Amino acid sequence: MSEPTISRALHDPPLVRVTLILAALAIMGVLIVxxxxxxxxxxxxxxxxxxxxxxxxxxxxLHAIRLTLVVAPIAVVANLVFGxxxxxxxxxxxxPGRTLLTALIDLPFAVSPVVVGLFLVLIxxxxxxxxxxxxxxxxxxxxxxxxxxxxxxFVTFPVVARELIPVLEAVGAEEEVAAxxxxxxxxxxLWRVTLPNVKWGILYGVILCNARAMGEFGAVAVVSxxxxxxxxxxxxxxxxxxxxxxxxxxxxxxxxxxSLAVVTLVVKxxxxxxxxxxxAATAREATATGHP
Amino acid sequence: xxxxxxxRVLPGFQLSLGYSLFYVSLMVxxxxxxxxxxxxxxxxxxxxxxxxxxxxxxxxxxxxGASLAAAAxxxxxxxxxAWVLVRYTFPLRGLIDALVDLPFALPTAVAxxxxxxxxxxxxxxxxFLVPLGIEGSYSRLGIVLVLTFIGFPFVVRxxxxxxxxxxxxxxxxxxCLGASRWQTVTRVLWPAVYPATITAxxxxxARALGEYGSVVFxxxxxxxxxxxxxxxxxxxLEEFAYGEATAIAVVLLLISLTTLVLINLLERWSKRxxx
Numbered sequence: 001m002s003e004p005t006i007s008r009a010l011h012d013p014p015l016v017r018v019t020l021i022l023a024a025l026a027i028m029g030v031l032i033v034x035x036x037x038x039x040x041x042x043x044x045x046x047x048x049x050x051x052x053x054x055x056x057x058x059x060x061x062l063h064a065i066r067l068t069l070v071v072a073p074i075a076v077v078a079n080l081v082f083g084x085x086x087x088x089x090x091x092x093x094x095x096p097g098r099t100l101l102t103a104l105i106d107l108p109f110a111v112s113p114v115v116v117g118l119f120l121v122l123i124x125x126x127x128x129x130x131x132x133x134x135x136x137x138x139x140x141x142x143x144x145x146x147x148x149x150x151x152x153x154f155v156t157f158p159v160v161a162r163e164l165i166p167v168l169e170a171v172g173a174e175e176e177v178a179a180x181x182x183x184x185x186x187x188x189x190l191w192r193v194t195l196p197n198v199k200w201g202i203l204y205g206v207i208l209c210n211a212r213a214m215g216e217f218g219a220v221a222v223v224s225x226x227x228x229x230x231x232x233x234x235x236x237x238x239x240x241x242x243x244x245x246x247x248x249x250x251x252x253x254x255x256x257x258x259s260l261a262v263v264t265l266v267v268k269x270x271x272x273x274x275x276x277x278x279x280a281a282t283a284r285e286a287t288a289t290g291h292p
Numbered sequence: 293x294x295x296x297x298x299x300r301v302l303p304g305f306q307l308s309l310g311y312s313l314f315y316v317s318l319m320v321x322x323x324x325x326x327x328x329x330x331x332x333x334x335x336x337x338x339x340x341x342x343x344x345x346x347x348x349x350x351x352x353x354x355x356x357g358a359s360l361a362a363a364a365x366x367x368x369x370x371x372x373x374a375w376v377l378v379r380y381t382f383p384l385r386g387l388i389d390a391l392v393d394l395p396f397a398l399p400t401a402v403a404x405x406x407x408x409x410x411x412x413x414x415x416x417x418x419x420f421l422v423p424l425g426i427e428g429s430y431s432r433l434g435i436v437l438v439l440t441f442i443g444f445p446f447v448v449r450x451x452x453x454x455x456x457x458x459x460x461x462x463x464x465x466x467x468c469l470g471a472s473r474w475q476t477v478t479r480v481l482w483p484a485v486y487p488a489t490i491t492a493x494x495x496x497x498a499r500a501l502g503e504y505g506s507v508v509f510x511x512x513x514x515x516x517x518x519x520x521x522x523x524x525x526x527x528x529l530e531e532f533a534y535g536e537a538t539a540i541a542v543v544l545l546l547i548s549l550t551t552l553v554l555i556n557l558l559e560r561w562s563k564r565x566x567x
Contacts, residue, residue, distance in 0.1 A: 123554070
């Protein structure tokens with residue numbers, strides 16, 4: 001068999017190659033790039049002044065932004081603590097039910113946010129299981145801040161754990177075992193060894209969790225009651241402005257959320273790039289010193 | 293082996309496991325138990341009336357049908373994009389690769405808003421498509437389009453590592469044995485990739501099943517025509533028909549859980565078959 005024949009069988013013909021690349025660019029363009037560009041274009045369609053005005057000039061929109069800035073961090077911190085605990089248990093130990101716990105952590109990815117919201121209403125709503133008790137003690141969960149936090153936390157709770165488990169598994173337990181054998185106590189191991197080792201994984205998990213939390217719609221829509229100026233978060237505000245045919249206003253709020261998504265992607269890409277560079281550096285060091 | 297050593301040496305097993313179980317129970321198991329408990333208090337006639345009404349049946353059909361269509365479209369587009377990203381070098385490759393994850397990070401309400409604006413008559417894409425009779429807003433097609441957006445990264449990110457992991461020597465062997473490129477792709481590469489395509493399809497499908505935020509913007513939410521199951525649940529809730537809403541929610545939950553179990557079985561099966 002001659003060289004060119006083998007090469008032809010190994011590589012795609014140039015025409016196929018170019019066609020596929022162009023097709024991929026077209027798919028990405030229509031599916032992702034045009035929508036993303038369009039968000040910002042529509043937001044700024046009437047100029048920068050109009051954009052700023054539709055964000056800060058509208059009291060209800062401002063309230064929605066402030067509310068989101070309260071709800072999302074609480075949910076993220078709660079899920080961060082859980083994420084570290086769950087990752088430690090799952091990545092470092094083998095125990096009966098480990099697979100089941102992992103599956104349960106994935107559950108919120110599969111359950112419709114609307115279903116989650118409804119179930120929270122069934123527990124905490126006025127006619128819910130805890131409704132009468134809450135009313136007696138003058139507490140409100142549904143149509144109020146606690147409900148928003150609960151709904152957001154449920155929907156985003158796998159994110160940090162899912163990011164951390166593979167990172168922690170990849171790092172391995174050797175350094176922690178060494179720390180313990182040198183006399184470190186539990187919390188010292190966590191703060192001095194484990195967390196510094198996985199800090200980039202945690203950072204990305206937190207940023208992604210935050211983006212999800214700020215953008216959560218379905219579950220929050222059900223538990224919030226959509227009270228304008230009271231329980232509307234940013235995504236709910238987008239829908240309300242959309243329904244009121246205030247498209248510039250809707251796109252202005254949407255552009256803030258889209259910027260958050262873009263920042264998330266930039267951080268993710270930067271971290272992947274850094275990880276690759278670190279790996280390459282470690283490999284170079286190993287060859288230079290002669291230790292594989 | 294390592295298990296026992298870890299548990300004897302490393303601290304915090306009971307604390308971390310205990311807290312994880314507590315949090316999972318509080319956040320996930322209690323709400324789901326409450327939903328199932330509420331559904332079980334309904335008498336059969338009410339439950340069946342809510343679950344099997346014509347409007348509900350139309351909503352399930354649309355939810356499942358649109359999710360299947362979107363997952364199929366995702367698979368075709370995602371396979372192509374994953375192949376191009378793994379196999380070819382071209383300008384902007386890094387940027388395109390990073391942008392694949394946008395639907396993960398972009399709030400669904402933003403996706404819905406922008407998709408509804410793009411495909412209307414004077415939208416950026418609608419001005420070319422609407423004259424051809426393609427209505428991508430306030431239609432079933434619109435639902436499929438936005439669900440395709442939502443599920444797209446699941447397919448690409450599932451297939452990419454599999455394509456990267458294909459050993460060059462099997463292709464070389466095929467070529468040396470006289471296979472044409474087409475034969476190599478269909479007889480050597482495809483069998484190695486196709487278990488992952490099933491997983492990718494299932495993940496995109498599962499993600500689409502529960503989607504709500506983006507669909508409310510693009511569908512127009514017309515009962516019997518463009519109303520998906522989660523929208524119907526919200527409609528029942530707004531009528532304070534908690535029992536009926538719960539009944540439909542439990543059906544939707546069962547569909548999601550079944551899909552999740554199937555995905556896990558598929559992953560196990562494809563690992564056993566090909567590792």
